[in-house]
Amino acid sequence: EIVLTQSPGTLSLSPGERATLSCRASQSVSSSYLAWYQQKPGQAPRLLIYGASSRATGIPDRFSGSGSGTDFTLTISRLEPEDFAVYYCQHYGSSPLYTFGRGTKLEIK
Amino acid sequence: EVQLVESGGGLVQPGGSLRLSCAASGFTFSRDSMNWVRQAPGKGLEWVSYISSSSNIIYYADSVKGRFTISRDNVKNSLYLQMNSLRDEDTAVYYCARDKYGDYGMDVWGQGTTVTVSS
Numbered sequence A: 001e002i003v004l005t006q007s008p009g010t011l012s013l014s015p016g017e018r019a020t021l022s023c024r025a026s027q028s029v030s031s032s033y034l035a036w037y038q039q040k041p042g043q044a045p046r047l048l049i050y051g052a053s054s055r056a057t058g059i060p061d062r063f064s065g066s067g068s069g070t071d072f073t074l075t076i077s078r079l080e081p082e083d084f085a086v087y088y089c090q091h092y093g094s095s096p097l098y099t100f101g102r103g104t105k106l107e108i109k
Numbered sequence B: 001e002v003q004l005v006e007s008g009g010g011l012v013q014p015g016g017s018l019r020l021s022c023a024a025s026g027f028t029f030s031r032d033s034m035n036w037v038r039q040a041p042g043k044g045l046e047w048v049s050y051i052s053s054s055s056n057i058i059y060y061a062d063s064v065k066g067r068f069t070i071s072r073d074n075v076k077n078s079l080y081l082q083m084n085s086l087r088d089e090d091t092a093v094y095y096c097a098r099d100k101y102g103d104y105g106m107d108v109w110g111q112g113t114t115v116t117v118s119s
Helices: none
Strands: A004-007 A010-013 A019-029 A034-039 A046-050 A063-076 A086-092 A098-100 A104-108 B003-007 B010-012 B018-025 B034-039 B045-051 B058-060 B068-073 B078-083 B092-099 B106-109 B113-117
Touching: A004 A086, A010 A019, A019 A034, A019 A086, A019 A104, A034 A063, A046 A063, A046 B106, A063 A086, A098 B045, B003 B092, B003 B106, B018 B034, B018 B092, B018 B113, B034 B078, B034 B106, B045 B068, B045 B078, B045 B092, B058 B068
Parallel strands: A010 A104, B010 B113
Antiparallel strands: A004 A019, A019 A063, A034 A046, A034 A086, A086 A098, A086 A104, B003 B018, B018 B078, B034 B045, B034 B092, B045 B058, B068 B078, B092 B106, B092 B113
C-alpha cells in the first residue's frame, strides 16, 4: 500500500506570498496517478491538479503541480484570501484504489 | 449544471443499517465511474468504494469490505451505498464523487451526507 506523507502539517503565510506544499509517496508512483484537492470548511473537496501537473477545469493558473517518482509539490504562486484551506494529495493505485495524504492546512499568518 | 446530490444520512445505532443515495444530473452518468469518499469529524479524506460505469468492476476499502455494498442505476442516474453492521468509526460525512473521465482523480463531488453511528 502506498502511503502519502504531506508536509508541513500547517503552513502559515500571508496573502501575496508563495506557498509550497509537499507530498511524498512511500514508493515511486506514476505521475499520472497523483492529484491534489482543496477543501474549505464545510465544503466538499475540489480537484485542483491531476496527472501531477495538469490543472483541472476552472482552476486559476497561480496553482501549479510538479514532481515525479516519490516527491510531488503543489505551488500557489501568489496567495489570494480564498486560497486558505486544507490541501490533500491523492494517489490512484490498486489496493486501496485511492489513497489520500493527511492534508496540509494553509492558514493566514 | 453538473451536479451530485447525496441523501439518506442520519443517526443509526451500532450494528444498524443505512442506505445512501447520490442523484446525478447535468452529465452522462452511465459513462462515468463513481466513488464514495468519507470524512470523519475533524479528520482527513478516506476513499470507501468505487464502481465502474457498467457496474462490472467494484472495489472497497478494507475498512468496509463485507459490510458495505456499492451499486448504481444508470436509468435513474443514481449511485447507492448500502451500509450494514455499522460501527462508531463509520461516523462521517459521506461524499459521492465522479471519476474524471480518461484520467485519475475525482472531478465532481456532492455536498455530502452525514452518517452518525451512536447508541
